[in-house]
Amino acid sequence: xxxxHCPPGPTALRWLLAAGAAALPLAALAHTDGAExxxxxxxxxxxxxxxxxxxxxxxxxxxxxxxxxxxxxxxPVAFPVMMAFGGLLGLAGxxxxxxxxxxxxxxxxxxxxxxAQLRPGLVVATLLVAVFAVFHGHAHGTELPAGASGLLYSxxxxxxxxxxxxxxxxIGEARRWGFGQRLIRTAGGGVAAAGVFxxxxxxx
Amino acid sequence: MRRVAWxxxxxxxxxxxxxxxxELSMAELxxxxxxxxxxxxxxxxxxxxxxxxxxxxxxxxxCRGDENWVACEGPMAGLxxxxxxxxxxxxxxxxFHGRDAALHVYPLTAAQPTARLxxxxxxxxxxxxxxxxxxxIEHILLGFDHLLFVLGLLLIVRDRWMLFKTITAFTLAHSxxxxxxxxxxxxxxAEPLNAxxxxxxxxxxxxxxxxxxxxxxxTVRHPWIVAFAFGLLHGFGFATGLAExxxxxxxIPLALLMFNVGVxxxxxxxxxxxxxxxxxxxxxxxxxxxxxxxxxxxxxxxxGAFWTLQRVAILLRGLV
Amino acid sequence: MSASTLRGLMALALALVMPAxxxxxxxxxxxxxxxxxxxxxVSPMDLLLVLAxxxxxxxxxxxxxxxxxxxxxxxxxxxxxxxxxWPGLAGGEFIGLVPxxxxxxxxxxxxxxxxxxxxxxxxxxxxxxxxxxxxxxTAAGAGALSVLGAATAVVVFVTLxxxxxxxxxxGWPRVLVRVMGSWITAAGILMFGWLLHAAR
Numbered sequence: 054x055x056x057x058h059c060p061p062g063p064t065a066l067r068w069l070l071a072a073g074a075a076a077l078p079l080a081a082l083a084h085t086d087g088a089e090x091x092x093x094x095x096x097x098x099x100x101x102x103x104x105x106x107x108x109x110x111x112x113x114x115x116x117x118x119x120x121x122x123x124x125x126x127x128x129p130v131a132f133p134v135m136m137a138f139g140g141l142l143g144l145a146g147x148x149x150x151x152x153x154x155x156x157x158x159x160x161x162x163x164x165x166x167x168x169a170q171l172r173p174g175l176v177v178a179t180l181l182v183a184v185f186a187v188f189h190g191h192a193h194g195t196e197l198p199a200g201a202s203g204l205l206y207s208x209x210x211x212x213x214x215x216x217x218x219x220x221x222x223x224i225g226e227a228r229r230w231g232f233g234q235r236l237i238r239t240a241g242g243g244v245a246a247a248g249v250f251x252x253x254x255x256x257x
Numbered sequence: 258m259r260r261v262a263w264x265x266x267x268x269x270x271x272x273x274x275x276x277x278x279x280e281l282s283m284a285e286l287x288x289x290x291x292x293x294x295x296x297x298x299x300x301x302x303x304x305x306x307x308x309x310x311x312x313x314x315x316x317x318x319x320c321r322g323d324e325n326w327v328a329c330e331g332p333m334a335g336l337x338x339x340x341x342x343x344x345x346x347x348x349x350x351x352x353f354h355g356r357d358a359a360l361h362v363y364p365l366t367a368a369q370p371t372a373r374l375x376x377x378x379x380x381x382x383x384x385x386x387x388x389x390x391x392x393x394i395e396h397i398l399l400g401f402d403h404l405l406f407v408l409g410l411l412l413i414v415r416d417r418w419m420l421f422k423t424i425t426a427f428t429l430a431h432s433x434x435x436x437x438x439x440x441x442x443x444x445x446x447a448e449p450l451n452a453x454x455x456x457x458x459x460x461x462x463x464x465x466x467x468x469x470x471x472x473x474x475x476t477v478r479h480p481w482i483v484a485f486a487f488g489l490l491h492g493f494g495f496a497t498g499l500a501e502x503x504x505x506x507x508x509i510p511l512a513l514l515m516f517n518v519g520v521x522x523x524x525x526x527x528x529x530x531x532x533x534x535x536x537x538x539x540x541x542x543x544x545x546x547x548x549x550x551x552x553x554x555x556x557x558x559x560x561g562a563f564w565t566l567q568r569v570a571i572l573l574r575g576l577v
Numbered sequence: 578m579s580a581s582t583l584r585g586l587m588a589l590a591l592a593l594v595m596p597a598x599x600x601x602x603x604x605x606x607x608x609x610x611x612x613x614x615x616x617x618x619v620s621p622m623d624l625l626l627v628l629a630x631x632x633x634x635x636x637x638x639x640x641x642x643x644x645x646x647x648x649x650x651x652x653x654x655x656x657x658x659x660x661x662x663w664p665g666l667a668g669g670e671f672i673g674l675v676p677x678x679x680x681x682x683x684x685x686x687x688x689x690x691x692x693x694x695x696x697x698x699x700x701x702x703x704x705x706x707x708x709x710x711x712x713x714x715t716a717a718g719a720g721a722l723s724v725l726g727a728a729t730a731v732v733v734f735v736t737l738x739x740x741x742x743x744x745x746x747x748g749w750p751r752v753l754v755r756v757m758g759s760w761i762t763a764a765g766i767l768m769f770g771w772l773l774h775a776a777r
Contacts, residue, residue: 126752130685133763137770144770146777190767203771204621208764215760395607534733537740541643 092202096209105251112163112244114221129218133211135183139190153255155188160248167241284308284346289354296327311341343367363503373501386515393519396498409461409557413480426481430488438496445493452568457487459561465554613726626706629680631735635742642739645699650731652703657711657724667712676702678765684758
């Protein structure tokens, strides 16, 4: 049964998101134990503390912008889940070989894809990003401060990662202007270059 | 409907007079602070039965009491309850002497057997203001009957302007009687008051039904007048919450103001919640379901009728 | 007052009320009913489930949303009261994660569920989380009134969420809802990992 709806009000959703975003961290902070609040905050802070992770996440958003819809939003929906899967492997004690190399490679490949404006099919792009997501989750999702709630830490970690995608997507909006194209490609090149540096450090 | 209103007035007039004429046998509990966290107490006055046989004080949580002394961690604060009021003694007057010779008097009855001891003498004005406001919020949030009455008003009003007028009228009215009762200008006995408040909810239920049938009535056309009239009653109800504090005269203005602010905050929160939920319910098209449309009116009517019967029964038992 | 202003005030009120609730095991000072409400607000796992269920119900359309806002709190109440009587009924966090991850994943996938499937999911999730919630509050010494309070909080929260997310019929609002579903799924999967980790 399909009904006609009025067009979705952007303010409504913004408020929904704002309320959700406001309520969850507050719920986290308000919980009985101070350590649990610390868990959420450190989860939120963790992805931002490693430059390799930050750059790769922004590159995911940028590449989504280059690929356009539907990849623009399929990537940010798929990435957190695959990253969590990587984290699950790590927490279960299953080794994933060459995690540091994989993370560095993700920077190089994603950065290069943005630089070269590569547009492979949706399936290829999603699979590629999903594989990298496993490495990121395995390396970063597993550093819980003592006494903190795993759920809140994970939530903070996922939210911060998602917001980094958002930053990439927002920068990608610059493609609407002439100079913006060049800006995005330069940013992609920068990520790739940093990736090379991280690779060298991982292998050295 | 006018007949019901007259009946209500008559009831209040009748029983208010009777109830206050009812003979009071009162016991007095004197508590005296002797040192930090140390108190002695004694029962004064009495009738045929010694007070200690029937009346048992339940001290606040951080206190331990013996036959005639109480020891507390810090100053005595929290809820003091006296069990056994209503057998031979219909009221207990608690006189609380602080070390700085400050005196607080708390009248306790079977209907309201608790006093809230707040360490107001040592509190900063800000702390005591917050405590009063908190008490106001608590009183409205736990006053299910008041909230139900406000819900009834919300179901009757048609537009925002009418909503504003109605809620303002209710607020104004209950503020007036809250002040009047707190300053001791007028009193209404608890039992007839509670019955009348229940009746006010029962009164609204048919009006809600009229409203969704699309019929009109005096209440549907002028809900603010009804809100004002019954608001006067509800204000006396709020006053019982403030009376728990046994305020000294000079504390009344601040307490009254902040308690009222607390009540309004709680009421505003409730009104906003109901409005937002109502909007969500319309969005989910609950207003197409006849059951969902009828439910609030029936809820109001059932609770109103139940409380009216229950409280009138209590009232009559008190008179016999 | 416009509707969006109201929502803003709601969010503000939520934000103001919540930090106040952190003294003991959520003592609001307003009695057991409100303690129960506050307990839900500070239980991340339950809150995330209600969030995911509300979003899923909204995406599934108005009739499904209507069912959810009635059935989820009802199941919550039933589960809570049962667990209060027999605390052994409440499953651990492992069991609670199953409906959470399932519901959130369905939001992320924007899955077209059959009505019967959605009903089973909503009622099952409500029973499981209501039972866990009720058992936790009973262990803290709270009574039936707190379970009623928690169920009332579920009513409020799920109704508002479902009503809002029915607006997300297409376009980027729907994508945002799906992204939220994906985030909750990811957090749930990672939590599963933490439980495995702790069990090892």
